[in-house]
Amino acid sequence: MSLWAITRYEDCLTALKDTQRFSSEVYGATIPSFLSDVPMGHAILGKSMVSMDPPAHTKLRSLVSRAFGGPSMSRIEARIRSLSEELATNVARKGEVEFISEFALPLPAFVIGDLLGLDRSLHTHFKRWMDDVISAMSGVHTPETVGGIRESFREMERYMSEVLEARRREPRDDMVSELIRAEVDGKALNDQELLAFCGLLLLAGLETTVHLLGNTMITLSSRPEVFQRVRAQPARIPQLIEEVLRFEPSVHGVFRRAQTDIALSGATIPKGAMVYLMLAAAGRDPHQFPEPDRFDIDREKSGGLTFGYGVHFCLGAALARMEARLGLEALFSKVSGLRTLDATQVEWNHALHVRGPVQLPLAFTRET
Template sequence: MTDGAPRRPIGMALTAHHEGFRDDPHPIYDALRSHVPRHHDPDYGRILLTRYDDVRRVLRDRNYGVDARRTREDSYMRRVAGTGVRERSGDTAYEPPLVLLDDPGHRRIRKLMAKAFEPRAVEAMRPHIEAMAAELLDALDGVTRANFISTYAGPIPTRAILEMMGLHDACVDDFKRWSEATLMGYDPHRGADAQGRLREAFLAMARVFREAVEERRAAPRDDLISAMVRAQEAEDRLTDLEIVSLCTQLMVAGNVTTSDLIGNGLHALLTHPEQLARLREDPACIDAAVEEMLRFDCPITETARIPFAADQIGDCPVQRGDTITASLAAANHDPHVFADPHCFDIDRDSSGHLGFGSGIHVCLGASLARLECRIALTAFLRRFPALRLDPERAPERRRLPFFRGFTSLPVLLA
C-alpha cells in the first residue's frame, strides 16, 4: 500500500483459507479501503472493491453483468462459476443460475419466480417455521451443551425450502449435505475430490427435483414446484431443466446462507452481552437486530460483476470482460456510511446495508431469510435464558470464499 502500510494481500490471503482473514477480515478490508480501494489482485485476476459507493454503484450499473462466459478464461469469476457438471454428464443438471444470468434471460426467470417470494407468500410460511423451531427446541430438552449450527441453525432453512417446494418427505440431512457439497463450486482451490462430490450432489438433487416435476405435472398441488410447472403452461414457459436448476439454486442459495445468518447473528449477540441483554429486554427489537446482523457479519461477503465495455471506477480504469469483485462485507463496514462500523449495535440505523446485494440481482429470498432468522433467534433466546458460549470449545468458521459462517458454534444452554 503506501509507505509504512502493510504489503497488499492477494489471492488466497483474501479468502477464508487464510486464518487471519477468516477470523476477522476487517483489518485487511480497512487497509485496502483506505489505501487501494480498487485493488488489482493478479493472483485471482480480479479487481476488488471495498468502498460502499463503488460496490453499490457497480451492483446497480446496467453496464455491468454477471455471465461468467463474458469474462476471461483465467479470471476468478470463471474459476468459481464453473461446476463442470454440464461438460461431464449427459444427464446434465446444470443451467447457469439466476445470479449468473444477464438479461433477457434474467428478467424472464426472475419475473416467473418473484411471486413465490413476495412478502405475503413468505408470511404464509410463518407457522411452519415456528413449528420447525419448536420441534428442534424440544429435541434439546435436558441438553446442556450443543453445537448451535448442527442442532438448530442448520436444519431450519433446509426444512423451510423443502416445505415451500412441497417435499415434506425428503431427507433433510441429504439436502443439507448436498448443499454444502455444492458450495465447493465457489472455491477456486477445490480439488478433484470436492469436484466429484459437487457433481454427485448436483445430480442427486436433480433426480429428486425431476421426479417431483413429473409428479406435479400429473397431479398439481399447492407448492412452489407445482407453481413452476403451471408457469410452463403460460406464455413465457420454463423448461424442465430450468425448473430443476431453479430448485437446486434455491436449495443452495437459501440454505447455507440463512443458517449462516442465524449462526453469525447469535455469535454477535453472545460476544456483545449488552446487546443480547437489550434484545432480551425488548424482543420487539428483533427486526432491527437482524438488519444489524446482516450488516455486521454478512453471510455472503462478496459478489462479482463484469463490465460490458471499458469504464472507470473512481481512479481505476476497467476493461470489458474484467472480473470486478464487490466486497459486501467491506462496504457494510465503510465508516463513511456507517459510523463506528465495527461496533455491533442493534439500535443503529443499518438500512442501506448490502447484505442482500443491490440492483436487479438483489436477493430473491430476502423476506424468507429475514423471517427465518427472526423466528429462530427469538424462539432460541426465549427457551434458554442462561444461554452462553461454551468456554471449553472454540467456534469454528467455514474455510470457503464468499460464504461466511460457522461450521461449529458450541453453546451452553443451561
C-alpha cells in the first residue's frame, strides 16, 4: 500500500471537502494488534465519527452537535471564566510553574468532565489516557509502551461502562445521559457506539485545548513584544489564538484513503492509497499566507486548517477557542512578564497527528 502526503493549503482543503474520493474510513483497518481484544480500542479507533463517512457520519454527528451549540456554550462560559481566574491566580502567586499541569490541562479537563458529567477525581487520568489514544492512532508505540497503552484503553472502558450503567439507572443533565436517550433511525446507540462517543469527546475536548494553550505560551515566551502587546490589548487575544492555530497548530495532520484514482496538482494518487493531509504544512503555504514563517497577529488571513473543514470540522472548535480566550484573558490580567525557565526541560509529545508540549516550565512576573 502506498502513502501520499498533501501539503498545499488548497489541496488539503480539496481533500477535506471531498468525502467521496477521500474516505475517512481509515483507522478501523489499522487498529494495532495489541488492542485486538480491547473493545474500547475498536470503539475509539474504528467506530467513532472520525473514522466515518456520510451518511453514517452525518447521523451520528447530529446527536452531539447540539451539545456544542450556542446555548450550551453560553451556559458554560461563566464556569470557564471562573476556573480560569482561579488557575491564573494560582500561577501568578507561584511565579514558577509547570504550565501544562498547573493551567493548560486542568482547564479543559474540568470543562469536558463537566459536559460529560464525569467524576472530577478522574481528571488526573484524562491526559494519560488521551496521550495513549493518540499514540495508538499514530502508530508511535514500542514494546515498552504497549502495556501502558493497553491499560489506558482498559481503564477508559471500565470507567465509561460504569458511567453508562449509572446513567441508565439515574439519568442526569449531562451529555452521556443525552446520548443514551438519543436514537438514530429509531434505534438507540449500542454500547460500542456510546463508548466511541465518550472516548472521542474526551480526546477532542482535551487534546486540542491543552496543546493550543501550551503552544501559545511557547510562542509568546520567545516573542516578549507580542506578549506585552496582547497583554495591553486583550481584545487582540482572538487574533493571537488564530495565528497560533496557523503557525504552531495542535493538529498536524489527518489520514484519508483514496477511493478512486485522483488527479491533484499534476500528480495522480492511485485508488486505495493512504493519504496524509499535512494540515500544519498547509498553514505555512506561502500561496495562502504571505511570509508564512513570520508570526504576525495582524494577518488578514489566519487560523489554518487545524480544526479541519466541511463535514469533519471539529465540533469542539468554538469551545476550544473560548477556553483559550478566557484562560489567556485571566492569565494576562495577572502577570506582567513571561519566560521559559529551562528550554532543555521542555518536553514534547510523541505523536504523528498532534503536537504540543507535555512539560513546559515557565516563569511569570506577577502584576503589581
